[in-house]
Amino acid sequence: MKKIIFTLFLASSLLVNAQDDKGTFSLSGSVDVYHTSNLKSGSPGSVGILYGGSAVPNAFGLGMANTIFAYEKGKAGVxxxxxxxxxxxxxxAYEGAINQLYAYYKxxxxxxxxxxxxxxxxGYEVISPAGNFNYSVSYLFNAGPFSHTGFKLDYAASEDLSFMFAVTNPHGLTSGANPSNDYQLGFQTGYKGQYFNLAYGSDGFGFTDVLYLDYTGGFDLSDSFFLGINAAYANSSDADAGYQGVALYLQNTFSDSFSLGxxxxxxxxTSGAGxxxxxxxxxxxxxxxxxxxxIIPELRYDSSDDLIIPGFPTETSMTGATLAAVYSF
Structure with missing residues (x-):
């Protein structure tokens, strides 16, 4: 109840300021719900519906309610x-209350x-399902990072070329506290819709030398067909571990109301142990x-001879069927 009262108070105060000071106020967000079931008897949950694990087993489930308040006046905004x-x-780590909270100046x-x-x-995918084509999330997305707390500078050199530099707390610490006094550096360069991303430093999980490299991009191969690409590599000498992978996003628009991906x-x-x-x-x-x-109907098949499907440590494969509804406003 306190969260709801706070949200209503924030919305009303921003709206009053927007009217009095002639700034620009906007309200947007999304709500998503789903039903998921497995096509393998006796296995609970469905892979990829919730980050790092499985969804409720063979049942209806809730995604999230996302509400974004934005206010801008002159060169600054929140x-x-x-x-x-x-x-x-x-x-x-804030138990979902705060997804983003920042001020900016231009x-x-x-x-x-x-x-x-x-x-x-x-990375390619985002936290809100309204920003993704698929409802379930990829292993590359699950590998993180999700969010950062700190400072960044964005520079738009031209319509096609952009740069970003960041200094943040370790991404595993999103509560604002940083008891380790370690930091993470970030960089991005983008050219015509293709992005090279980098993060290096402490991850907030006990390792201080983690390197993340990522390419995210895509191409319109025709008026209706799009190919998206996400390739990533991460490694830590301290942890003697990391990951690497690639995901493709093949999407065809058949009409204004139906697309298939x-x-x-x-x-x-990766690990020194194998x-x-x-x-x-x-x-x-x-x-x-x-x-x-x-509405997003989805079929997903995961396979691992090494038994690393999240939520299913004894399964070499898992097939799930999901029907989701995502409302954006």
Whole structure:
């Protein structure tokens, strides 16, 4: 109840300020729910519905409610992105209450300075299902990072070329506290929709030399067919472990109301003790009932001879069927 009262108070205060000071106020967000079931008898849950684990077994489930308040006046602005529900809890150490909370300042048209907690620049998929084509998430997304708390500078050199530099707490620490006094450095460069991402430093889980490298991009191969790509590599000498993998996002738009996408993914968890592998193949439809409501029927097959499917440590394969509804506003 306290969270609801706080949310209503914040919305009303921002709206009053927007009206009095002639700034710009916006409200957006999403809500998602689903039903999932396995096509393998006796196995609970479905892979990839919640980050790092499995969803409720063969039942209806809740994703998250995401509400984003944004206010801008002149060269400065603030964003309060609140998220509630199991999906938000799985991705955020604040138990889902705060997904993002930051202030920004634009000293020029090309430069933006941001301070606070913001979602990662790293990777292809995002926390909110409204920003993804597939409803379940990839192994590369699960490997993180999810969010960062700190400072970043974005520089738009031109319409095609951009750079980002960041200094943040270890990404495993999203509560604002940093008792280790260790930090993480971030970099991104983008050119015509293709992005190279880097993060290096402490991960917040006891290791101080973790390197994350990532390529995220995509190409329109025709008027209706899109190919997205995510390739990533991570390693820590301290941990003697890391990961590497690649996921493709093949999506075809058949009409204004129906698209079909296929995501093949190959992921390897690397270690001095030996590598382990898993592959996942996800077929998803996007059915737009209205401009705001999308229905996502999805079939997913995961396979690992090394028994590393999250939530299913004794299974070499898992097949799940999910029907999700995502409403964006």
């Amino acid at each position: 964003v309060a992105d609140l998220a509630f529900g199991p999906r938000a809890n799985a991705a955020n 000293p020029s048209e090309k430069i933006t300075l941001t301070l606070g907690q913001f979602n990662t620049w790293y 296929f995501r093949p993914e190959f992921f390897t968890a 590598d382990t592998n898993v592959s996942a193949f996800t077929l998803s439809g996007n059915i737009a009932l209205t401009s705001a409501l999308t």
